[in-house]
Amino acid sequence: MLVGMPPRTNTGAGRRPRRRRWLARACALLAGLAVAFGLAEGYVRWRGLHVARMEGKSVPVIERVPDPVVGFRLIPGLPVQRYREADGSERQVLYRINRMGFRGRPVFESKPDGVFRIAVVGDSFVFGVGVGEEHTLPRLVERLFEREPLPGARVQALNFGVPGYAIDQDLRRLQDDALRFEPDLVLLTLYINDAYAMGAVADPDEEDAASSKLRTPQLEWIDRLGLTGNLRTFPEHSSTAQKWMVAVRKRSRLVDLLADRLFMRLFTEHTLHVHEHRWREDGPGWNRVREVLAELRELSEREGFELHVAFYPLLANLDDYPFHEIHARVRAVCDELGFPFHDLLVPLEGLQASSLWAHEQDHHPNALCNAKVSQWLVPRLRAAITAGADALPDD
Numbered sequence: 574m575l576v577g578m579p580p581r582t583n584t585g586a587g588r589r590p591r592r593r594r595w596l597a598r599a600c601a602l603l604a605g606l607a608v609a610f611g612l613a614e615g616y617v618r619w620r621g622l623h624v625a626r627m628e629g630k631s632v633p634v635i636e637r638v639p640d641p642v643v644g645f646r647l648i649p650g651l652p653v654q655r656y657r658e659a660d661g662s663e664r665q666v667l668y669r670i671n672r673m674g675f676r677g678r679p680v681f682e683s684k685p686d687g688v689f690r691i692a693v694v695g696d697s698f699v700f701g702v703g704v705g706e707e708h709t710l711p712r713l714v715e716r717l718f719e720r721e722p723l724p725g726a727r728v729q730a731l732n733f734g735v736p737g738y739a740i741d742q743d744l745r746r747l748q749d750d751a752l753r754f755e756p757d758l759v760l761l762t763l764y765i766n767d768a769y770a771m772g773a774v775a776d777p778d779e780e781d782a783a784s785s786k787l788r789t790p791q792l793e794w795i796d797r798l799g800l801t802g803n804l805r806t807f808p809e810h811s812s813t814a815q816k817w818m819v820a821v822r823k824r825s826r827l828v829d830l831l832a833d834r835l836f837m838r839l840f841t842e843h844t845l846h847v848h849e850h851r852w853r854e855d856g857p858g859w860n861r862v863r864e865v866l867a868e869l870r871e872l873s874e875r876e877g878f879e880l881h882v883a884f885y886p887l888l889a890n891l892d893d894y895p896f897h898e899i900h901a902r903v904r905a906v907c908d909e910l911g912f913p914f915h916d917l918l919v920p921l922e923g924l925q926a927s928s929l930w931a932h933e934q935d936h937h938p939n940a941l942c943n944a945k946v947s948q949w950l951v952p953r954l955r956a957a958i959t960a961g962a963d964a965l966p967d968d
Contacts, residue, residue, distance in 0.1 A: 614827045622826065624833045625659040625933035626803050634668060634736060643745050647674050647735055654703065656932050669706055674750060676700055676732045677712065684755040689726040689958065691715075692733055692751040692878075694743050695762035698885050698938055699734025703931025708940035709734075710762070713947035714954070723958060731756070740767045740865045748872070758879045758958065761869065763903065765887045765896060768851040768858030787850055791843040800836040803934050804829070837934075841889055848887065852899050863906055870910045879957065882907050883950065886918040888926045888936050894918060913957055920949035 634652050635645040647670045654666040671679040684690055693699050693711040701709030711732040718728035733751045735742070743761060751759065794800075799814030804822055811819070822829040851858045866882070873880040884903055886894060900916050907914035921929065921942065929942035938946070 610827070614825060617827045617830060621661055622830060623657065623659055623661045624804070624826075624829050626657045627654070627932060627935055634670070640745075643742055643749075645735075645737065647676070649674060656703070656935070659933060666703060666705060668701075676709065676734065677706060680729065680731065680754070682753050682755075687726055689723055689728050689758070690754060690756045691728060691730040691758045691760055691954070692747070692754060692756035693730055693760045693762060694733045694747050694751055696734060696738045696743070696764055696767075697736035698764055699732060699762050700736050701732070701734070701943075702736055702937040703935045704938070704940050704943065708943055710938075710943045710947060713943055714951055717947055717951040718955075721955075723955070734762070740862055743767075744865050744868060747869075752876060752878075756878050758881060758954070759869075759873065760881045760883055760954070762883045762885060763862075764885045765848050765899070766851075768848075768856070768862055787847050789843045789846045791839040791846075795836060795839050795843070798832075798835070800832055800839070802836055802840065804833075833934075844887075845889075845895060848896065848899075852896075852902075854902075859902070862903070866903075866906055866910060870912065873912070880912045881915060881954065881957065882912065883915040883917055885938070885946075886921060888921075888929050888938065888942070891918075891922055891924050891926050891929075894922060913953070915950055915953060917946050917950070920945045 633648060636648045637645050649670050649672045652668045652670070654668065655663060656666070657663050668676060669678075670676055673679055673682075691711070691714065693714070699710055706712055709732055711730040711734075715728055715730035718730070722728070731751070731754060733746055735746060738746065740763065747759060747761075796812065797814060799812060799816070799818035801815060801819065804819060818832060822832055850856070853859065869880055882903070884900055886900070887896060897918075900918060904914045904916065924945075926936075927933075929939055929945075931937040931939045
């Protein structure tokens with residue numbers, strides 16, 4: 574050996590034990606994760622935990638019409654909405670749509686003597702998606718007036734709500750349908766999504782352009798992970814991530830539960846950003862809301878009905894509601910135009926939002942929510958009606 578040269582070492586032999594140790598640790602970790610996953614999956618199945626799902630409608634509720642403003646109308650019939658609850662049980666909700674094209678029992682267009690008619694106009698919150706007819710807002714309003722009748726008049730509350738309608742469609746619904754029934758009072762019920770046109774009435778190019786500006790980080794993560802609401806997928810359009818996620822969720826109840834919770838959280842946060850954007854003060858959505866309210870004021874004076882506006886809140890974060898300012902803006906416009914505004918956040922604020930949902934994946938008002946709203950609303954309607962009691966028909 575030459576003086577000054579270091580002794581040769583077998584570096585390859587030294588690395589092998591380290592690699593084996595790391596490989597053994599990795600295998601042990603993976604085995605531990607697999608065991609933990611298997612135990613968690615077994616526990617979920619043993620407890621019988623399910624993701625609550627909306628099972629769709631056996632009969633369509635709406636049909637397309639060529640009118641570019643209306644877009645679609647209710648189909649007379651008895652469609653059924655099916656829900657699967659988190660415990661695996663199922664329930665059905667029957668929607669009775671009469672031959673006149675609104676939900677509920679049929680009535681004569683001509684108003685009988687001694688009847689005070691309220692036409693309730695709005696979207697799916699008025700229609701009552703997820704609840705039986707007896708628990709819809711119009712029916713509960715009518716029932717409360719039955720318990721304490723108006724002097725010399727019987728109240729009928731007619732349900733002119735159509736799922737998916739926005740404020741332009743509400744106006745047409747009132748003009749084309751509700752006014753034929755000679756309402757004495759029109760209750761226009763708005764919701765937080767009324768500041769933008771729905772897909773049925775929006776120009777496709779404009780809608781695509783608007784959607785591209787609303788690509789929130791939450792929506793990006795939903796797309797990357799292939800998350801879907803209610804485990805819905807459309808194979809011809811689904812992304813690879815979506816197909817993989819759906820396949821795994823169908824095989825693992827644990828993954829299904831976790832993916833569902835993550836989707837709901839991300840989508841709720843995304844929806845909050847969308848509403849903030851749509852209701853911006855310089856935006857076309859807010860301008861259109863003001864324009865339609867002004868048109869309704871003129872229509873009420875011309876047709877001789879009393880106009881009231883109610884505003885349903887987004888049923889989320891009711892303990893720290895994010896849209897007080899939007900409600901205040903709508904109230905200010907109603908005050909300026911001279912008709913009553915009813916903020917339906919008031920009877921609901923501070924409550925647990927999930928206790929007011931029709932279903933875990935259907936955040937329409939349930940029977941409890943509509944009961945609280947109607948109990949708060951009817952005394953205010955009664956006060957407004959009795960203030961003009963001289964105009965009511967005699968017995």
